[in-house]
Amino acid sequence: MGCSISGLNALYDAATGGGDVWINERRFRVLRQIGEGGFAFVYLVREHQPASDAALARRDTAHVSEDGTYAMKKVLIQSKEQLDLVREEIRVSSLFNHPNLLPLLDHAIIAVKNQQGDWSHEAYLLFPVHLDGTLFDNANIMLSRKEFYSTADVLQIFRQMCEGLKHMHSFDPPYAHNDVKPGNVLITWRKGQAPVATLMDFGSARPARKEIRSRSEALQLQLSIIDPYCVCRNGLLSIAHISAPELWDCPSHADIDERTDIWSLGCTLFAIMYNVSPFEYALGESGGSLQLAIVNGQLKWPAGPKPPYPDELRQFVIWMLQPQAAMRPHISDVVLHVDKLIAKYLP
Numbered sequence: 001m002g003c004s005i006s007g008l009n010a011l012y013d014a015a016t017g018g019g020d021v022w023i024n025e026r027r028f029r030v031l032r033q034i035g036e037g038g039f040a041f042v043y044l045v046r047e048h049q050p051a052s053d054a055a056l057a058r059r060d061t062a063h064v065s066e067d068g069t070y071a072m073k074k075v076l077i078q079s080k081e082q083l084d085l086v087r088e089e090i091r092v093s094s095l096f097n098h099p100n101l102l103p104l105l106d107h108a109i110i111a112v113k114n115q116q117g118d119w120s121h122e123a124y125l126l127f128p129v130h131l132d133g134t135l136f137d138n139a140n141i142m143l144s145r146k147e148f149y150s151t152a153d154v155l156q157i158f159r160q161m162c163e164g165l166k167h168m169h170s171f172d173p174p175y176a177h178n179d180v181k182p183g184n185v186l187i188t189w190r191k192g193q194a195p196v197a198t199l200m201d202f203g204s205a206r207p208a209r210k211e212i213r214s215r216s217e218a219l220q221l222q223l224s225i226i227d228p229y230c231v232c233r234n235g236l237l238s239i240a241h242i243s244a245p246e247l248w249d250c251p252s253h254a255d256i257d258e259r260t261d262i263w264s265l266g267c268t269l270f271a272i273m274y275n276v277s278p279f280e281y282a283l284g285e286s287g288g289s290l291q292l293a294i295v296n297g298q299l300k301w302p303a304g305p306k307p308p309y310p311d312e313l314r315q316f317v318i319w320m321l322q323p324q325a326a327m328r329p330h331i332s333d334v335v336l337h338v339d340k341l342i343a344k345y346l347p
Contacts, residue, residue: 023107039076043071070128075124083121096167100197100199103127157197165177166332177261179201208261270299273304
């Protein structure tokens with residue numbers, strides 16, 4: 001599907017509701033803002049009228065909303081570099097088709113002219129809506145209540161994340177998500193059933209394998225973990241808190257692969273268990289260093305539920321948080337191991 005559209009209304013009044021927007025041939029009413037970050041805003045929208053039978057036939061029926069509501073991401077694009085990044089996000093997002101990866105349903109990029117007569121671009125990306133929030137949202141609530149997931153829920157949420165990531169890693173060449181963290185895992189609660197986990201945000205996803213052969217290439221890789229637009233409220237939000245040691249301190253001759261995601265996956269499993277990220281303790285210590293804690297793999301286990309999680313679950317985290325990438329498992333090994341734990345600990 002193309003990245004252009006005519007007749008799209010800019011959402012200047014979207015923050016308060018009432019704006020309408022066209023994405024290709026589909027018209028939506030903006031209901032309210034449900035998220036933001038950097039130059040992006042996420043809105044809850046409702047399609048204006050039921051799609052025609054012919055239009056519905058062209059869509060994946062698994063992603064047609066029963067009540068017409070969707071999530072729409074609006075990105076304000078200020079430079080050619082940002083425009084290229086958005087186009088790459090659209091291209092990469094369109095590659096994946098898996099129940100545990102958030103699908104991109106439609107998209108448009110338009111040129112807009114401001115009151116000063118200057119031109120810029122805006123992108124509109126349409127997704128299924130998940131109003132139960134992310135693991136990050138749930139962690140904040142559970143932390144305040146001193147609540148924890150059961151071992152069964154931890155394993156089932158984590159396994160679904162692994163399945164989505166396995167799909168990405170199975171490409172030739174493999175794709176790394178590069179931003180696996182609690183804020184990028186949507187949770188959908190179902191009465192009497194395990195929650196559904198959906199991995200989202202493929203803005204950082206790229207082919208996983210890189211050959212670093214100079215100091216300048218190593219420094220460029222290290223800069224990739226710095227998000228200048230991220231206002232970090234706690235360790236669950238920042239890219240840096242979940243970035244693998246080789247991204248913090250990359251040698252001038254190194255081979256990087258998809259096991260950077262395995263490190264982030266281990267950090268996220270820790271966060272599912274304890275509602276905090278594994279290395280943020282270093283920020284609260286006098287003279288503490290987040291970088292040193294990560295590079296050395298210095299874990300500290302916080303207080304958890306009573307009875308505590310099985311030791312095998314802690315060892316599972318440690319296996320993924322090996323400072324040397326070559327010592328970490330691949331995603332297929334992680335899936336095999338989590339299946340063994342599920343067979344042992346699920347009722």
